Amino acid sequence: MTESFKNFWYGSFDPAGYITVDKPPVALWFMAISAKIFGLHGWSIVLPSVLFGVGSVYLIYQLVTPFFGKNAGRLSALAMTITPIVVADSRTNNMDATLVFFLLLAVWLLVRSISKHNVWLLIVSFSLIGIAFNVKMLQAFMILPAMYLFYWLAANESWKSKITKLVFATVGLAVFTLAYPVSVDLTPASQRPYVGGSETNSELELAFGYNGTERLLGQTTGTGGTFGGGMNAKSQKKSTGGPGGGKMPTAMKQNGKTPTGKTSKNGGQKMPTGGPGGQAG
Structure with missing residues (x-):
C-alpha cells in the first residue's frame, strides 16, 4: 500500500493489486501513511492505533467531566486506559482502536452541538459515523439509534427544528457513508482489485x-x-x-476461471491465488 496509490486507495496488500482486504481501507490508510513517513517497522504500523487509543481516553474524559466533574472524568479515563481489550487493540494493527476513536469523537461533537445550538457540529458528528462506516462498516451504525434519541431528548428546541437539523445530519451521514463504496463499485472491475x-x-x-x-x-x-x-x-x-x-x-x-490458480475443465486461464483477506471480526 505504500508503493502504489492504487493499492493504497483500494486497500490491497499484495503488490499486484489483485484483491483487497475484507474491510474498507480508512484505518489502513493511517497505517500506510505512518509507514510511509517513518519507514516500514512494526511500531510505525501500530503507531496510529496507539494514538487513536490515547485520543479515545481523552475523549472519554471530555465527555464525562462537564456533567459529573473532573474526578469522575479522571476515573472514567482511567477505567478505559486499563481495560484489557482497549490495551490489546491499541497495541495491534486491528481497526477497532480507529473505529472507537471516530465513534467517540462523533458523540463528543454531538454533545457540543446541543450545548452550542450549532447545526454544523451536528452534521459533522453524523458525518463522522459515515467515516467510521468505512473503517469497519455496519458496526459503526450500532450507536446511531442512541445518537438520534439523545439529540431528540436533550436539544432544547422545537420539534420542527429538531427534525430539520436531523435531516441535514442524516444527509451528511449518507454522503460520507456511501461516497467510498459507491466510487469503488462505479469503477470498472478491470481497473481495480477484486473486493475481498x-x-x-x-x-x-x-x-x-x-x-x-x-x-x-x-x-x-x-x-x-x-x-x-x-x-x-x-x-x-x-x-x-x-x-x-x-x-x-x-x-x-x-470464463472457466477459478481462484485456486488451476485451469478448469473448460480451459479457462490460470488465475493467481488471492491476496490477504484482511482482518476478520
Whole structure:
C-alpha cells in the first residue's frame, strides 16, 4: 500500500493489486501513511492505533467531566486506559482502536452541538459515523439509534427544528457513508482489485452481505466460509467452493476461471491465488 496509490486507495496488500482486504481501507490508510513517513517497522504500523487509543481516553474524559466533574472524568479515563481489550487493540494493527476513536469523537461533537445550538457540529458528528462506516462498516451504525434519541431528548428546541437539523445530519451521514463504496463499485472491475470477501466484486455487497447480514446471522467465518453444524450443516455438504463449504465468489466463476490458480475443465486461464483477506471480526 505504500508503493502504489492504487493499492493504497483500494486497500490491497499484495503488490499486484489483485484483491483487497475484507474491510474498507480508512484505518489502513493511517497505517500506510505512518509507514510511509517513518519507514516500514512494526511500531510505525501500530503507531496510529496507539494514538487513536490515547485520543479515545481523552475523549472519554471530555465527555464525562462537564456533567459529573473532573474526578469522575479522571476515573472514567482511567477505567478505559486499563481495560484489557482497549490495551490489546491499541497495541495491534486491528481497526477497532480507529473505529472507537471516530465513534467517540462523533458523540463528543454531538454533545457540543446541543450545548452550542450549532447545526454544523451536528452534521459533522453524523458525518463522522459515515467515516467510521468505512473503517469497519455496519458496526459503526450500532450507536446511531442512541445518537438520534439523545439529540431528540436533550436539544432544547422545537420539534420542527429538531427534525430539520436531523435531516441535514442524516444527509451528511449518507454522503460520507456511501461516497467510498459507491466510487469503488462505479469503477470498472478491470481497473481495480477484486473486493475481498464479496461474491459479486461489490463494496456495497461486502458491507451489507458478508460484513452485514451474514455475520449477524452467523453464516460466515472470517475467511468467507460457513460454520460447521447447526443451521449451516446442509449447506456445507452441498457447497464445494470456499473454506468450510463457503461459496465461490460469483464474479470469479466466469470464463472457466477459478481462484485456486488451476485451469478448469473448460480451459479457462490460470488465475493467481488471492491476496490477504484482511482482518476478520
